[in-house]
Amino acid sequence: MKRIIAIIIIFISCIAFAENDKDKSAPLVTDSSGSAEKVTDTTNPHYTGKYCSECHEKTPVSGGNKFLKYSGDFYQLCKCHGYTSSNYIHPVDIAPSEEKKAKIPSYLPLRDGKLSCITCHDIYMQCQLTPEFKLLNKRFLRGAPYKDRTALCFRCHDEKKYKKLDPHNQLDEKGKVIAEKCLYCHVEKPDENSATFKDVKLVGDLKTLCERCHGIRDKHPAGASHLRRPSLKALALMKKMESVFAITLPLDYDGKITCATCHNPHEKGVIPALRKGAKGASEKSRQRLPENMCRECHGMS
Numbered sequence: 337m338k339r340i341i342a343i344i345i346i347f348i349s350c351i352a353f354a355e356n357d358k359d360k361s362a363p364l365v366t367d368s369s370g371s372a373e374k375v376t377d378t379t380n381p382h383y384t385g386k387y388c389s390e391c392h393e394k395t396p397v398s399g400g401n402k403f404l405k406y407s408g409d410f411y412q413l414c415k416c417h418g419y420t421s422s423n424y425i426h427p428v429d430i431a432p433s434e435e436k437k438a439k440i441p442s443y444l445p446l447r448d449g450k451l452s453c454i455t456c457h458d459i460y461m462q463c464q465l466t467p468e469f470k471l472l473n474k475r476f477l478r479g480a481p482y483k484d485r486t487a488l489c490f491r492c493h494d495e496k497k498y499k500k501l502d503p504h505n506q507l508d509e510k511g512k513v514i515a516e517k518c519l520y521c522h523v524e525k526p527d528e529n530s531a532t533f534k535d536v537k538l539v540g541d542l543k544t545l546c547e548r549c550h551g552i553r554d555k556h557p558a559g560a561s562h563l564r565r566p567s568l569k570a571l572a573l574m575k576k577m578e579s580v581f582a583i584t585l586p587l588d589y590d591g592k593i594t595c596a597t598c599h600n601p602h603e604k605g606v607i608p609a610l611r612k613g614a615k616g617a618s619e620k621s622r623q624r625l626p627e628n629m630c631r632e633c634h635g636m637s
């Protein structure tokens with residue numbers, strides 16, 4: 337299946353390349369007047385060669401002043417994506433440690449000595465009308481394509497250290513809780529004997545918490561977008577499941593399904609076995625109800 341998809345992608349990109357060949361001599365950028373077309377909530381400005389004035393005050397020339405709006409503040413420039421300094425998958429605006437600085441390759445540039453959006457994203461790439469890249473490198477990541485998401489991470493992070501960092505390993509050899517491990521996700525170590533979802537304070541947004549290491553999964557599981565508010569019917573089934581199977585299916589603070597609704601991030605033995613919050617810990621794929629979770633939630637049993 338993967339092979340078929342790969343072939344299709346190559347095929348489509350060949351068409352895209354062929355189309356572009358025709359106007360090789362023409363400049364890549366077509367719309368120097370800025371946004372002739374109206375920009376709406378659903379406009380994707382990237383790789384279109386249009387909408388320059390969404391991000392630039394005036395059309396810049398390569399190598400010269402970039403005339404960026406909002407004094408070049410990326411949170412403003414990328415405001416459609418709703419990031420703030422606390423909810424993005426990777427920390428930015430920090431100066432790397434000496435150890436990291438030595439490892440960062442030159443094709444991942446810093447901005448004023450700090451890690452920035454442009455370190456990983458080649459934003460100028462998307463200023464241009466290059467449909468073939470839109471297909472092959474949707475996120476305009478520098479050095480892409482990567483074989484998997486973590487390949488980029490290991491250009492700067494030490495793969496060995498990173499593996500050891502498994503935050504789901506929460507007990508030492510003697511079976512005692514390693515309190516520092518809790519602090520990857522919790523502001524302070526919760527009391528495993530009594531604290532419930534309502535009591536615990538998590539580090540930032542629930543979904544971002546997991547995406548930091550597992551990547552964005554908006555179409556998961558089963559290729560369906562689950563991270564939404566369940567219908568009343570689905571909610572009723574979930575409530576029933578919680579009592580029938582003595583499990584918890586916690587929703588996020590907006591009542592939406594989140595990663596921890598289906599997955600238990602804790603190691604077996606941290607939360608006492610009799611508590612509902614213990615179910616699913618260290619099970620296959622950390623599912624709160626291994627085996628039949630899809631069927632139960634979809635009322636097919």
Ligand code: HEC
Nearest residue numbers: 365381385386387388391396397398399400454459460463
């Ligand atoms: C989504 C926002 C966005 C849009 C739309 C956009 N740009 Fe940019 N552009 C940027 C950012 C951010 C940079 C700075 C990148 C950097 O510093 O590496 C940039 C850089 C540039 C540069 C300087 C490249 C260099 O190496 O000096 C040029 C030229 C440019 N853009 C032209 C355009 C033109 C022409 C358009 C419209 C066809 C356009 N851009 C549309 C965000 C955008």
Ligand code: HEC
Nearest residue numbers: 410414417419424426428452453455456475485488551552
């Ligand atoms: C350390 C590298 C790195 C830095 C720094 C970085 N990104 Fe990303 N970004 C990525 C990677 C890798 C992905 C692809 C994630 C995936 O597909 O799982 C991504 C994906 C995205 C996406 C698409 C996913 C989505 O949420 O819809 C957006 C938008 C984005 N980044 C914006 C930003 C902005 C804005 C900044 C600066 C505040 C930034 N990035 C800084 C590596 C980085």
Ligand code: HEC
Nearest residue numbers: 427431432433436440444451455486488489491492548549
């Ligand atoms: C351009 C280099 C670079 C890339 C690529 C990169 N990082 Fe980082 N990362 C850093 C720097 C710099 C820090 C700040 C801490 C430091 O300086 O050691 C950091 C910090 C972090 C932290 C905070 C914990 C810590 O170690 O301080 C996490 C988690 C993290 N990165 C994960 C990732 C993931 C996941 C990816 C791949 C999507 C990634 N990084 C890609 C440079 C990078």
Ligand code: HEC
Nearest residue numbers: 503506517518520521526527528531532533586596601613
């Ligand atoms: C990988 C992230 C992560 C780590 C590490 C982590 N937790 Fe949690 N924890 C969560 C999330 C997300 C929730 C909210 C969902 C839930 O209630 O299970 C939570 C909830 C809890 C709860 C409430 C469970 C319930 O019954 O509702 C307790 C107790 C708890 N954590 C204890 C701990 C302890 C003790 C540690 C350290 C050994 C720890 N956690 C480490 C992510 C984590």
Ligand code: HEC
Nearest residue numbers: 499501502503504545546548549595596599601620621622
């Ligand atoms: C600091 C990085 C990090 C964070 C944050 C993190 N995980 Fe993990 N996760 C790992 C590592 C490392 C593994 C074990 C390696 C593996 O099997 O992929 C893992 C394994 C898993 C697995 C099992 C994969 C399998 O195939 O069995 C699930 C499910 C999972 N994590 C869910 C979560 C959820 C839900 C959260 C947020 C509450 C979360 N993780 C936060 C690093 C992280």
Ligand code: HEC
Nearest residue numbers: 557558560562565566567570574585597598629630633634
């Ligand atoms: C925690 C409960 C839960 C679990 C577990 C779950 N789903 Fe869902 N699923 C939902 C909800 C809620 C929706 C959104 C529709 C609704 O609200 O009724 C949804 C939507 C879907 C859709 C899209 C249907 C549509 O209306 O767009 C598919 C397909 C799907 N799920 C398949 C699966 C499969 C396959 C699994 C197991 C791998 C699974 N789901 C596990 C609750 C769940």
Ligand code: HEC
Nearest residue numbers: 543546547550553556557558562593594595597598599621
């Ligand atoms: C509606 C339930 C549901 C939600 C929500 C959900 N998952 Fe899963 N997840 C599953 C099921 C079921 C499996 C095992 C079957 C599969 O791989 O599709 C799984 C598998 C996984 C795995 C192991 C296999 C793999 O694909 O790597 C990881 C890691 C994971 N999920 C992480 C996450 C993260 C991170 C989130 C939140 C962004 C999330 N899940 C949200 C149900 C869910």
